[in-house]
Amino acid sequence: xxxxxxxxxxxxxxxxxxxxxxxxxxxxxxxxxxxxxxxxxxxxxxxxxxxxxxxxxxxxxxxxxxxxxxxxxxxxxxxxxxxxxxxxxxxxxxxxxxxxxxxxxxxxxxxxxxxxxxxxxxxxxxxxxxxxxxxxxxxxxxxxxxxxxxx
Amino acid sequence: xxxxxxxxxxxxxxxxxxxxxxxxxxxxxxxxxxxxxxxxxxxxxxxxxxxxxxxxxxxxxxxxxxxxxxxxxxxxxxxxxxxxxxxxxxxxxxxxxxxxxxxxxxxxxxxxxxxxxxxxxxxxxxxxxxxxxxxxxxxxxxxxxxxxx
Numbered sequence: 001x002x003x004x005x006x007x008x009x010x011x012x013x014x015x016x017x018x019x020x021x022x023x024x025x026x027x028x029x030x031x032x033x034x035x036x037x038x039x040x041x042x043x044x045x046x047x048x049x050x051x052x053x054x055x056x057x058x059x060x061x062x063x064x065x066x067x068x069x070x071x072x073x074x075x076x077x078x079x080x081x082x083x084x085x086x087x088x089x090x091x092x093x094x095x096x097x098x099x100x101x102x103x104x105x106x107x108x109x110x111x112x113x114x115x116x117x118x119x120x121x122x123x124x125x126x127x128x129x130x131x132x133x134x135x136x137x138x139x140x141x142x143x144x145x146x147x148x149x150x151x
Numbered sequence: 152x153x154x155x156x157x158x159x160x161x162x163x164x165x166x167x168x169x170x171x172x173x174x175x176x177x178x179x180x181x182x183x184x185x186x187x188x189x190x191x192x193x194x195x196x197x198x199x200x201x202x203x204x205x206x207x208x209x210x211x212x213x214x215x216x217x218x219x220x221x222x223x224x225x226x227x228x229x230x231x232x233x234x235x236x237x238x239x240x241x242x243x244x245x246x247x248x249x250x251x252x253x254x255x256x257x258x259x260x261x262x263x264x265x266x267x268x269x270x271x272x273x274x275x276x277x278x279x280x281x282x283x284x285x286x287x288x289x290x291x292x293x294x295x296x297x298x299x300x
Binding site: 001002003004005124125126127128129130134135 | 178180181200201203204226229230257258259260261262263265
């Protein structure tokens with residue numbers, strides 16, 4: 001839990017996403033649940049009512065619904081940069097699952113680790129970064145064309 | 152002859168030792184020497200590292216503030232003012248910039264910092280005139296603090 005022992009990154013956006021067009025970074029959502037188990041009750045309710053609306057609202061995301069015989073229902077989200085996030089949804093209500101899905105849709109696929117600074121600029125300095133000669137008067141005068149009297 | 156007590160002497164140790172050890176060692180992987188490899192040394196080193204991490208969360212704010220103050224002092228000395236004079240006159244002119252922002256201005260925006268230094272200098276001169284003068288001269292421009300509600 002030390003800052004050097006755990007990974008950290010700077011704040012960044014994926015290819016300046018919102019500046020021009022906004023591209024949803026969620027590529028694929030797979031909902032793995034069981035048809036008969038008690039833990040997947042909320043997931044089954046969500047699939048009955050909410051999944052189709054969600055899929056229509058997010059045309060850029062592919063939704064896979066896979067009923068398997070599994071003990072713990074999961075939602076696996078894959079992002080455009082290749083990161084995969086698995087969320088366990090045992091004993092969650094349909095409402096909670098839809099909130100979770102909206103949260104995952106709004107995330108970019110960047111790692112969820114400590115962000116070093118809450119801000120980031122490409123151009124931090126407008127008037128020019130300070131260097132030791134900024135506030136020193138120049139030692140030579142302005143450069144003028146050579147006068148002809150010397151010749 | 153059947154040895155019956157031999158089986159009573161066999162102990163079943165816990166099955167999870169490897170993972171419990173790895174939980175500690177994973178926090179020690181970037182350490183130097185045997186405390187990154189040997190469990191008994193690593194336990195002590197990891198505990199100290201965590202203690203230092205907790206304590207330094209308070210220290211970090213203090214250190215950052217002293218860094219900003221050092222940088223502002225250096226920048227203001229370039230313009231012929233000292234740090235306490237600069238900050239006091241800026242607060243008197245109701246410029247509510249904190250040290251972090253003024254430090255960033257001094258680094259990335261040197262001309263804005265120059266204007267802040269000149270403002271503080273002018274306010275300082277007005278203060279001197281008000282204190283040393285007779286009160287017959289009109290008060291300066293920057294001493295009129297506007298109270299916005």
